[in-house]
Amino acid sequence: DGGITQSPKYLFRKEGQNVTLSCEQNLNHDAMYWYRQDPGQGLRLIYYSQIVNDFQKGDIAEGYSVSREKKESFPLTVTSAQKNPTAFYLCASSDRRVVLNEQFFGPGTRLTVL
Amino acid sequence: AQTVTQSQPEMSVQEAETVTLSCTYDTSESDYYLFWYKQPPSRQMILVIRQEAYKQQNATENRFSVNFQKAAKSFSLKISDSQLGDAAMYFCAYDGGNNRLAFGKGNQVVVIP
Numbered sequence: 001d002g003g004i005t006q007s008p009k010y011l012f013r014k015e016g017q018n019v020t021l022s023c024e025q026n027l028n029h030d031a032m033y034w035y036r037q038d039p040g041q042g043l044r045l046i047y048y049s050q051i052v053n054d055f056q057k058g059d060i061a062e063g064y065s066v067s068r069e070k071k072e073s074f075p076l077t078v079t080s081a082q083k084n085p086t087a088f089y090l091c092a093s094s095d096r097r098v099v100l101n102e103q104f105f106g107p108g109t110r111l112t113v114l
Numbered sequence: 115a116q117t118v119t120q121s122q123p124e125m126s127v128q129e130a131e132t133v134t135l136s137c138t139y140d141t142s143e144s145d146y147y148l149f150w151y152k153q154p155p156s157r158q159m160i161l162v163i164r165q166e167a168y169k170q171q172n173a174t175e176n177r178f179s180v181n182f183q184k185a186a187k188s189f190s191l192k193i194s195d196s197q198l199g200d201a202a203m204y205f206c207a208y209d210g211g212n213n214r215l216a217f218g219k220g221n222q223v224v225v226i227p
Contacts, residue, residue, distance in 0.1 A: 031213055033215075040123075042218050043205065045216075048213070088157065101213070102161045105158065107156075108158075
């Protein structure tokens with residue numbers, strides 16, 4: 001089945017540690033995205049990538065980093081510089097060649113800082 | 115960043131009845147795309163319906179339909195014949211053509227049996 005996988009589903013981190021969230025897609029999509037979701041908030045864009053080896057900051061990129069070495073993979077690193085990292089993180093992808101392209105979402109990762 | 119506003123954080127509807135969720139957005143663009151996504155308790159985001167701004171006809175997907183008022187920058191979602199499985203958080207989203215989505219804060223829909 002084609003889709004997006006995120007791992008792990010739950011992640012616990014001690015303060016001061018970096019942690020990497022995995023996102024993989026087999027939909028052959030060029031574009032991939034990372035969002036953060038907090039209670040009472042909508043989804044906020046952290047980083048996005050339109051093509052391999054290229055990515056852009058979203059609205060809340062501070063304290064996060066990404067890489068896009070392969071088309072299928074777009075890992076997100078939450079660094080110790082992120083002051084309030086506890087949140088639900090969603091990865092998405094889309095086909096840029098399609099007009100009115102929708103974003104397909106993964107199941108999410110819940111990150112908790114202890 | 116674009117602003118998408120969803121009022122009424124929580125709405126209740128009786129099973130088989132109709133509920134309408136409101137969404138307004140701020141843009142200076144003439145061509146753009148609008149979406150409604152559903153997030154059930156599983157937290158999996160699912161596309162419900164989409165609308166292209168240059169199309170005057172309102173989009174419809176089975177029991178889901180929209181009322182797109184371009185001049186008013188309004189994009190409401192109507193759920194007809196509500197079912198228990200419709201209980202979820204619904205997010206309105208805007209795409210100005212750069213493949214970036216701006217989301218509203220969501221409407222929680224509670225379906226009463």
